[in-house]
Amino acid sequence: xxTQVLIVGAGPSGLLLGQLLHRHGIDTVIVERQSGEHVxxxxxxxxxxxxxxxxxxxAGVGARMHAEGLVHDGFALTVDxxxxxxxxxxxxxxxxxxxxxxxxxxxxxxxxxxxxxxxTLYEAxxxxxxxxxxxxxPGGPGGAGGTGGTDGTGGTGGTSGTSGTSGTSGTSGxxxxxxxxxxxxxxxxxxxFIAGCDGFHGVCRASVPAGAISVFEKVYPFGWLGLxxxxxxVSHELIYTRxxxxxxxxxxxxxxxxxxxxxxxxxxxxxxWSDARFWDELRxxxxxxAAAALVTGPSLEKSIAPLRSxxxxxxRFGRLFLAGxxxxxxxxxxxxxxxxxxxxxxxxxxxxxxxxxxRSDAGLDHYSARCxxxxxxxxxxxxxxxxxxHNFDQEPAFxxxxxxxxxxxxxxxxxxxxxxxxxxVGLPL
Numbered sequence: 149x150x151t152q153v154l155i156v157g158a159g160p161s162g163l164l165l166g167q168l169l170h171r172h173g174i175d176t177v178i179v180e181r182q183s184g185e186h187v188x189x190x191x192x193x194x195x196x197x198x199x200x201x202x203x204x205x206x207a208g209v210g211a212r213m214h215a216e217g218l219v220h221d222g223f224a225l226t227v228d229x230x231x232x233x234x235x236x237x238x239x240x241x242x243x244x245x246x247x248x249x250x251x252x253x254x255x256x257x258x259x260x261x262x263x264x265x266x267x268t269l270y271e272a273x274x275x276x277x278x279x280x281x282x283x284x285x286p287g288g289p290g291g292a293g294g295t296g297g298t299d300g301t302g303g304t305g306g307t308s309g310t311s312g313t314s315g316t317s318g319t320s321g322x323x324x325x326x327x328x329x330x331x332x333x334x335x336x337x338x339x340x341f342i343a344g345c346d347g348f349h350g351v352c353r354a355s356v357p358a359g360a361i362s363v364f365e366k367v368y369p370f371g372w373l374g375l376x377x378x379x380x381x382v383s384h385e386l387i388y389t390r391x392x393x394x395x396x397x398x399x400x401x402x403x404x405x406x407x408x409x410x411x412x413x414x415x416x417x418x419x420x421w422s423d424a425r426f427w428d429e430l431r432x433x434x435x436x437x438a439a440a441a442l443v444t445g446p447s448l449e450k451s452i453a454p455l456r457s458x459x460x461x462x463x464r465f466g467r468l469f470l471a472g473x474x475x476x477x478x479x480x481x482x483x484x485x486x487x488x489x490x491x492x493x494x495x496x497x498x499x500x501x502x503x504x505x506x507r508s509d510a511g512l513d514h515y516s517a518r519c520x521x522x523x524x525x526x527x528x529x530x531x532x533x534x535x536x537x538h539n540f541d542q543e544p545a546f547x548x549x550x551x552x553x554x555x556x557x558x559x560x561x562x563x564x565x566x567x568x569x570x571x572x573v574g575l576p577l
Contacts (some may be wrong), residue, residue, distance in 0.1 A: 149177055149267075149335065149336070149337040149338070150337075150338050150339075151175050151176060151177040151267075151337060151338075151339050151340075152169075152174050152175045152176065152339060152340050152341070152500075152504070153165075153166075153169055153174060153175070153176045153339060153340065153341050153342075153343055153500060154176070154177055154179065154324065154325075154326055154337050154339035154341070154342045154343070155176055155177070155178045155179070155342075155343045155345055156178075156179050156180075156275065156277065156326065156342065156343065156344055156345060156346045156350065156351065156352050157178070157179075157180060157344070157345035157346035157347060157350060157352075157472075157474070158178050158179075158180035158182075158184070158187055158258075158268055158270065159187060159190075159254065159345060159346075159347065159472070159473075160250055160253050160254050160257060160472075160486060160489065160490075161345040161471050161472035161473075161489040161490070161492065161493050162178055162180075162343070162345035162346070162471075163178070163254065163257035163258060163261060164203065164204075164207055164253075164257055164490065164493045165343055165345060165471065165493045165496060165497055166178055166257075166261060166266065166268075167207040167208070167209065167257055167260055167261060168203075168206065168207050168493065168497040169497055169500060169501070170261075170264060170266060171206075171207065171208060172497075172501050172504075172505065173504075174500060174501070174504055176266065176267075177267045177268075177269070177337055177339070178261075178266075178267070178268040178269065179268075179269045179272045179275055179326060179328055179337070180268065180269065180270050180271075180272060181271070181272055181273065181275055181346075182270065182271065183270050183271050184258060184268075184270050187254060187258075187270075188251060188254060188255060188258070190250075190251065190254075191251065191374070191376055191407075191449050191451065192249075192250035192251065192485070192486065193249075193250045193480065193483060193485055193486040193487075194247055194248065194249045194250060194399060194400070194401050194407060194483075195220075195245050195246070195247055195386070195399075195483035195487075196213075196217070196245060196246040196247075196248055196253075196486070196487065197245060197487045197490075197573060197574030198243055198244065198245070198246075198573065198574060199487070199490065199491065199494070199574050199577050200486065200487050200490040200491075200574075201213065201214075201217075201246050201248075203490050203493070203494055204253070204256070207257070207260070208260065209256040209257055209259075209260045212252070212256055213246070213248050213252070213253070213256065216248065216252070216402065217246045217247060217248035218246065218247040218248070218400070218402070218403070219244050219245075219246055219247075220236070220244060220245050220246070220247055220385055220386070221235070221236050221237035221244045222234055222235045222236050222237070222385050223236070223385050223386040223387070223388065223572070224383070224385060224386070224387045224388065225388050225389075225390070225537070225558075225559065226387055226388065226389040226390065226391075226434070226435045226438070227389075227390045227555055227559065228390075229435045229436065230435065231387065231435050231437070231438075232559050233385075234565055234568060234569055234572070235569070236569050236572060236573055239562075239565055239566045239568075239569035239570070240566070240569040240570050240572070240573045243573040243574075244573065245483070245572070245573055245574075247386075247399075247400060247401070247402075249401040250486050252401075253486070269328070269330050269335065271330065271331075272328040272329070272330050272335070273328060273329040273330075274327075274328055274329050275326060275327075275328040275351050276326065276327050276328070276351065276355075277324065277325070277326045277342055277344075277351060277352060277355050277468070278324070278325060278326075278327075278355070279322045279323055279324045279325050280324040280341075280342050280355075280465060280466045280467045280468035281465065281466040281467075281468075323338045323339065323340070324338070324339050324340070324341065324342045324466075324467045324468065325337060325338045325339065326339075326342065340467065341467045341468075341469065341500070342467060342468045342469070343469050343471060343496060344468060344469065344470040344471065344474045344475075345471050345472055345474060345489075345493075346474055347472070347473040347474055348458070348473045348474065348477055350474050352468060352470060352474055353460055353470055353474050353475065355468075356465050356468070360465055361460055361461070361462075361465075362460070362461045363458070363459070363460050363461075364457075364458070364459045364460075364461070365456060365457065365458045365459075366456065366457040366458075366531070367454070367455075367456045368414075368454075368455035368456060368457075368479065368534065368538075369413070369414050369540070369542060370394075370411050370412060370413055370414055370455060370538065370539075371411075371412055371413075371414055371416065371452045371453055371454045371455055372397075372409045372410070372411065372412070372452065372453045372455065372480060373409065373410045373411075373412045373416065373418065373421060373426070373450070373451075373452050374407060374408065374409045374449075374450065374451055374452070374453065375407070375408050375409075375423070375426050375447045375449070375450050376401070376405070376406070376407050376447065376448045376449040376450075377405070377406050377408075377444070377445045377446065377447055377448060378404060378405055378445060378448060379404075379405075379406050379443040379444065379445040380403065380404060380406065380443055381398065381399075381400040381403070381406045382398050382406075382434070382438045382441040382442050382443075383398060383438060383441070386398060386399050386400070387434075387435075387438055388481075388533075388537055389433055389434060389435070389438075389537075390536075390537045390538075390555065391433040392539070393429070393432060393433050393539075394410060394411035394412070394433065394538070394539050395409075395410075395411035395433075395537050395538045395539065396408070396409060396410050396411065396430055396433040396434065397409040398434070398438060406443075408426075408430055409480075410426065410429055410430060410433070411538055411539065412452065414454065416452060417452075418450050418451060418452050421450065423444075423446060423447050423450075426447070426450070427442070427444040430442065453480065455479045455480070455481075455534065456477050456479070457477065457478060457479060457527055457530065457531050458476060458477035459475070459476045459520070459523060459524065459527060460474075460475050460476065461516070461520060462516040462517075462520070463475045463492070463515065463516040463519050463520065464512070464515050464516045469496055469499075469512075469515060471489060471492035471493055471496055471519075472488070472489030472492055472493075473485065473489065475492070475519070475523070476488060476523050476527070478526055478527055478530040478531075479530045479531065479533075479534040480530075481530055481533045481534040481537065481538075482526070482529050482530035482533045482534075482571070482572065483572070484526040484529065484530050487526075487574060488522070488523060488526050491519070491522055491577055492519050494577060495511070495515055495518050495519055496515060498511050499511030499512045499514075499515050500512075522575065522577070525571075525575055526571075526575075529571040529572075533568075535551070536551065536554055536555060536558070
């Protein structure tokens with residue numbers, strides 16, 4: 149196959165990038181090692197910043213999000229059994245967030261890509277990438293090319309098994325390429341560029357020579373045990389709780405589907421947590437009003453997510469560009485993971501559009517620096533909120549006193565709440 153941008157990974161970042169580029173006439177092929185059903189089964193984030201919602205609109209897939217998503221103009225911090233509301237709209241210049249599950253974001257993007265007949269190769273085994281360390285020349289408008297079928301069998305204007313022939317980007321040297329096996333057959337895809345949207349454990353970052361990349365990481369001594377249930381939320385807004393027994397979060401996906409989390413020690417096994425044990429522990433950590441409002445029911449899904457802060461620098465290596473979890477991970481406390489991936493996609497889509505339509509590589513050249521400036525601010529916020537609201541039993545008593553003082557300051561200072569609110573709704577892109 150021959151395409152302009154090869155996207156590795158069919159999660160929300162890869163699908164969003166593909167949709168944005170398609171709307172500007174740029175040809176893409178997406179390769180995903182899992183099945184589409186597996187991708188949709190992943191239970192992830194549910195709080196969208198305004199910038200992420202705007203990007204969904206730009207991609208032409210925002211209609212259901214606006215119809216079913218829940219606008220939140222505040223959230224609560226509960227400390228020592230007392231709930232304190234953070235008014236986002238008042239503190240962050242009228243900005244809000246939108247509760248809409250990452251699974252639904254992915255579903256909307258999948259449907260749009262399928263409707264356009266764009267090529268996505270699911271269940272691609274043994275994916276390998278190479279040739280991405282060449283130089284890049286000035287781009288130009290790509291050829292019209294054919295539209296490939298969603299199963300890689302070829303669509304209008306392309307030969308069987310291709311996505312159509314695209315115009316070259318002015319690259320020199322050998323083209324980047326990926327090889328994989330799909331339905332037992334060997335496939336090779338040549339491209340002008342590769343976008344690594346394949347997550348923390350993906351092949352793209354792992355393909356970068358060790359000496360070309362720097363890694364910064366902090367692993368936390370606990371994880372989040374999450375439970376999804378078809379029960380009404382305890383509150384119409386999220387509740388973050390600091391408790392002697394550990395952190396908890398009351399979240400939601402809709403007015404009838406709730407998502408709850410408990411801080412648990414690293415190494416805890418989800419098999420050791422029955423639904424009854426989870427509900428009892430959650431109720432014990434909530435304030436009296438939330439505990440009384442808690443409606444329990446059978447879990448639809450339970451899982452434990454380890455918490456880490458991780459950044460890989462740079463995010464560009466020749467004609468390979470990393471985006472989302474392939475380049476950075478944040479603790480989920482600040483609801484930044486999906487939103488950071490979306491901001492990467494925004495910068496990267498703009499850079500590709502400039503390359504092909506304006507013959508300018510300025511966006512490509514500055515991609516990594518632009519992303520990392522925002523990434524590190526989000527890393528700082530997520531680390532800070534995690535440190536503020538979780539128990540660190542292994543820390544000395546001095547640290548516990550500092551944490552208590554910090555909480556007291558945040559809850560009692562309008563200026564501190566404003567900083568919290570501005571970061572929560574998302575810093576400017």
